[in-house]
Amino acid sequence: MAGMDEGDVVLRLEDVTKVYSGIVAVKHANLALRRGAVNVLVGENGAGKSTLMRMIAGVERPSLGRILLEGQEVEFNSPADAQKHGIGMVFQELNLFGNLSVAENIFATREIVRGIRGIDHRAQVEKANAFLAKLDAGIDAESMVDDLPIGQQQLVEIAKAISLDTRILILDEPTSALSAAEVDILFKVIGELKAQGVAIVYISHRLEELMRIGDYITVLRDGQITGHAMVCDIDTRWIVRSMIGSDAKDFAKSISHKLGGEVFRAEDICLPRKTGGLAVDHLSISVRAGEVLGIYGLMGAGRSEFFECVMGRHVNSTGRIYIDGEEIGSRDTSTRIKRGLALIPEDRQREGLVQVLSIAANLTLASLERFTRFGFHIRDEREQGAIAQAIRDLAIKAPNPDFDITSMSGGNQQKVVIGKALMTNPKVLLMDEPSRGIDIGAKADVFRTMRRLAGEGLAILFSTSDLEEVMALSDRIAVMSNGKVTRIIDREEASEEIIVKAASVGHRSRETAS
Amino acid sequence: MTTATTTKGLAGGNGSMLLTLMKLRTFIALFAVIAFFAIFAPNFLSAANLILMSKHVALNAFLAMGMTFVIITGGIDLSVGSIVGLCGMVAGGLILNGIDLQFGYTIYFNVFEVCLITLFVGVLIGAINGLLITKLNVAPFIATLGTLYVARGFALLSSDGQTFPNLVGKPELSTTGFGFLGSGRLLGLPVSIWILVVVALAAAYVARYTPIGRQIFAVGGNERAARMSGIRVDRVKMFVYMFSGLCAAIVGVVISSELMASHPATGNSFELNAIAAAVLGGTSMSGGRGTIGGTIIGAFVIGILSDGLVMMGVSSFWQMVIKGIVIIVAVVVDQAQRRLQQQVALKQLAARE
Numbered sequence: 001m002a003g004m005d006e007g008d009v010v011l012r013l014e015d016v017t018k019v020y021s022g023i024v025a026v027k028h029a030n031l032a033l034r035r036g037a038v039n040v041l042v043g044e045n046g047a048g049k050s051t052l053m054r055m056i057a058g059v060e061r062p063s064l065g066r067i068l069l070e071g072q073e074v075e076f077n078s079p080a081d082a083q084k085h086g087i088g089m090v091f092q093e094l095n096l097f098g099n100l101s102v103a104e105n106i107f108a109t110r111e112i113v114r115g116i117r118g119i120d121h122r123a124q125v126e127k128a129n130a131f132l133a134k135l136d137a138g139i140d141a142e143s144m145v146d147d148l149p150i151g152q153q154q155l156v157e158i159a160k161a162i163s164l165d166t167r168i169l170i171l172d173e174p175t176s177a178l179s180a181a182e183v184d185i186l187f188k189v190i191g192e193l194k195a196q197g198v199a200i201v202y203i204s205h206r207l208e209e210l211m212r213i214g215d216y217i218t219v220l221r222d223g224q225i226t227g228h229a230m231v232c233d234i235d236t237r238w239i240v241r242s243m244i245g246s247d248a249k250d251f252a253k254s255i256s257h258k259l260g261g262e263v264f265r266a267e268d269i270c271l272p273r274k275t276g277g278l279a280v281d282h283l284s285i286s287v288r289a290g291e292v293l294g295i296y297g298l299m300g301a302g303r304s305e306f307f308e309c310v311m312g313r314h315v316n317s318t319g320r321i322y323i324d325g326e327e328i329g330s331r332d333t334s335t336r337i338k339r340g341l342a343l344i345p346e347d348r349q350r351e352g353l354v355q356v357l358s359i360a361a362n363l364t365l366a367s368l369e370r371f372t373r374f375g376f377h378i379r380d381e382r383e384q385g386a387i388a389q390a391i392r393d394l395a396i397k398a399p400n401p402d403f404d405i406t407s408m409s410g411g412n413q414q415k416v417v418i419g420k421a422l423m424t425n426p427k428v429l430l431m432d433e434p435s436r437g438i439d440i441g442a443k444a445d446v447f448r449t450m451r452r453l454a455g456e457g458l459a460i461l462f463s464t465s466d467l468e469e470v471m472a473l474s475d476r477i478a479v480m481s482n483g484k485v486t487r488i489i490d491r492e493e494a495s496e497e498i499i500v501k502a503a504s505v506g507h508r509s510r511e512t513a514s
Numbered sequence: 515m516t517t518a519t520t521t522k523g524l525a526g527g528n529g530s531m532l533l534t535l536m537k538l539r540t541f542i543a544l545f546a547v548i549a550f551f552a553i554f555a556p557n558f559l560s561a562a563n564l565i566l567m568s569k570h571v572a573l574n575a576f577l578a579m580g581m582t583f584v585i586i587t588g589g590i591d592l593s594v595g596s597i598v599g600l601c602g603m604v605a606g607g608l609i610l611n612g613i614d615l616q617f618g619y620t621i622y623f624n625v626f627e628v629c630l631i632t633l634f635v636g637v638l639i640g641a642i643n644g645l646l647i648t649k650l651n652v653a654p655f656i657a658t659l660g661t662l663y664v665a666r667g668f669a670l671l672s673s674d675g676q677t678f679p680n681l682v683g684k685p686e687l688s689t690t691g692f693g694f695l696g697s698g699r700l701l702g703l704p705v706s707i708w709i710l711v712v713v714a715l716a717a718a719y720v721a722r723y724t725p726i727g728r729q730i731f732a733v734g735g736n737e738r739a740a741r742m743s744g745i746r747v748d749r750v751k752m753f754v755y756m757f758s759g760l761c762a763a764i765v766g767v768v769i770s771s772e773l774m775a776s777h778p779a780t781g782n783s784f785e786l787n788a789i790a791a792a793v794l795g796g797t798s799m800s801g802g803r804g805t806i807g808g809t810i811i812g813a814f815v816i817g818i819l820s821d822g823l824v825m826m827g828v829s830s831f832w833q834m835v836i837k838g839i840v841i842i843v844a845v846v847v848d849q850a851q852r853r854l855q856q857q858v859a860l861k862q863l864a865a866r867e
Contacts, residue, residue: 311742313741313742332746333741333742333744334744334745334746336744337743337744338744343742345739345742350736350738350739351738351739351742352739352742353736353739354731354732354735354736354739354740354802355735355736355802356731356734356735356736356802356803357731357732357735357802361728361731361732364728365728365729365732365740365743365745366743366744366745368725368728368729369725372724372725376724376725376726377723377724378723378724378725378728420743424744
């Protein structure tokens with residue numbers, strides 16, 4: 001280790017901690033970024049990688065600890081501040097203005113102006129084209145960002161970061177939307193930047209990519225750095241071990257029960273991507289009563305899209321769906337709910353809750369007809385009864401159900417969304433990342449509820465990008481990659497390594513897929 | 515009437531005094547204008563004047579109720595004023611001329627039938643608005659702006675811009691008695707006020723006690739979540755625009771009945787007064803919030819304000835200035851209340867944990 005530390009360090013984090021309203025995202029982390037090298041950062045979702053990088057890029061400020069740039073202590077108050085010090089970042093979510101041209105995006109906030117004559121559009125386009133040519137992407141600087149496919153948008157974002165002329169460039173999952181050919185170009189550019197002495201920080205879930213491009217690797221788990229090595233010294237097995245650790249957490253899976261017959265079957269589900277190719281690629285899957293099927297996959301694997309197809313959200317999806325062996329023809333979400341499907345959406349705020357309504361009104365929103373007399377009059381006492389029961393069953397901490405839903409914590413909001421779905425008396429429950437963004441106590445409650453419901457004979461499909469979760473909660477595990485199920489295994493036979501491997505399979509075969 | 519709200523109050527009873535005052539602001543405004551004019555306008559509190567004012571207010575209140583539902587879903591209906599005009603012409607034309615079947619025959623309807631047909635026309639235009647918005651994805655502002663012109667154009671075409679005068683009807687065609695709606699009385703109150711009471715109670719009931727009412731709020735609060743919860747969003751939107759059309763048709767019939775004549779320009783810019791009443795009553799233009807009770811009070815504040823100012827002899831130019839200021843102040847106070855409410859809620863949350 002001593003030999004390793006002698007590299008040409010440009011930025012150093014010393015004993016950095018970041019606390020968000022009660023949750024510790026990063027704990028006493030020490031990290032050194034080296035000039036002219038690719039510093040890889042790896043860890044599960046929520047391990048704290050992005051938080052760490054956001055602190056370096058000036059988006060967040062550390063709660064404790066200090067940042068040393070070239071040996072000098074620095075404080076970044078804003079991303080612009082960090083940019084001035086030569087730090088650029090490509091975020092996981094694209095930050096582009098779709099209604100502006102590529103050139104305008106690249107030079108946003110630092111337009112080339114000619115005094116009173118305003119922006120020099122021609123110069124901007126010329127310079128932008130030069131950067132784009134480096135990326136060999138065939139993008140015209142004058143085209144609108146909205147008109148480009150996602151992969152090219154990501155390249156624009158990268159071109160923008162390169163144009164900043166940075167000495168530290170952070171790439172947070174830059175390849176999640178790129179094709180194999182585009183990835184090769186990106187790696188070539190990274191190589192050039194390296195040669196110029198730029199320190200690259202590279203975050204990705206794709207292990208083979210990390211092995212190919214990385215020089216130094218740092219592994220994070222639960223906000224702590226659990227491994228640090230030179231890439232040439234290690235293998236993927238080492239990465240997985242450091243990512244997961246040996247101390248598996250205790251989940252609720254203990255009571256086993258008999259599984260029933262097949263309740264739900266999806267056949268040949270396809271969903272075309274807006275930008276060509278398939279987001280869900282001829283997917284077929286079936287679930288039995290009382291079974292919990294975990295769907296593991298990385299970001300963009302198509303899990304959410306598959307669930308949305310099942311619920312009838314996409315007009316141009318194809319394929320067949322059966323409940324209790326009967327095909328459901330109607331594509332309409334409310335018919336599908338009536339037939340026994342229910343979805344807990346991934347994005348609670350945008351798709352799960354109506355923020356202006358009370359806790360009570362949110363709970364009963366999907367099942368109002370249950371409480372009516374003559375088909376139109378909502379009976380208060382019946383509705384109140386159901387609300388009280390849901391609050392009890394799901395251990396929702398709601399002092400008063402008439403309060404606004406926004407007055408609750410994320411975990412309790414999630415329980416309300418689950419309660420809303422359960423009130424429709426579903427046979428099949430689809431849960432998209434049910435533990436996302438909720439605290440540990442609420443997580444345990446949600447997992448317990450899932451096991452209890454399975455015990456009562458409900459078929460549950462849940463998606464996650466947390467390995468431990470999928471191993472602990474599922475009866476069967478389906479691994480998705482690039483819109484396809486790459487592997488279905490029983491939990492007894494599953495191991496972390498098999499799953500991680502299956503989850504990154506699609507990346508290589510993308511060329512043939514599209 | 516304000517208890518007929520669907521978004522139940524949150525901060526409970528332990529909110530601050532200021533918050534309670536702010537919540538009651540529409541009431542306070544109403545009492546303030548009444549008290550002001552009782553002192554400064556002669557004869558303001560006489561029974562005759564109060565009834566006359568109520569009749570004026572009722573017209574705007576009908577439109578404002580329809581508008582409230584539309585705005586709660588996150589839309590807007592600019593066409594109501596034109597629907598008033600067109601429906602007035604439909605009613606007048608049917609009573610005066612009937613339907614000419616070209617070859618010498620003409621069908622006449624009795625007054626009841628005329629009213630029903632007119633209401634149907636209003637609902638139909640509302641349905642067209644709804645279809646444009648749900649099926650063809652036209653923005654509500656544009657769709658209803660279009661029907662505003664189209665409906666007004668048809669109203670003018672129907673009589674070549676002329677007034678249908680003297681709608682007394684003929685006893686042999688049983689088209690008499692049209693004036694009852696506008697100038698008749700039941701138990702001492704004008705018929706139009708009774709109709710308002712019935713429609714308002716029905717609308718408040720829908721908002722509070724029916725699934726469609728709850729769904730109106732849900733669609734305006736978060737359309738995607740509503741869709742994912744299985745709510746048929748398109749149906750909800752169709753409903754609110756058709757209801758708004760119905761309300762406008764009622765106003766068209768009532769005005770023609772009051773005047774015993776139909777003029778094609780009737781209802782010009784009524785939509786703006788309706789929006790003002792809804793907003794004054796606490797309806798949020800961003801959707802999801804609003805009450806029928808609040809809207810009715812808002813309509814009263816606006817109506818009393820303009821009638822009272824007329825009685826005081828204030829110039830109509832100043833009336834416009836004052837009305838505008840009142841609306842802006844109302845919205846500013848509304849925003850302040852919401853911020854305060856959030857603060858109180860946050861404090862309570864912090865106190866619990």
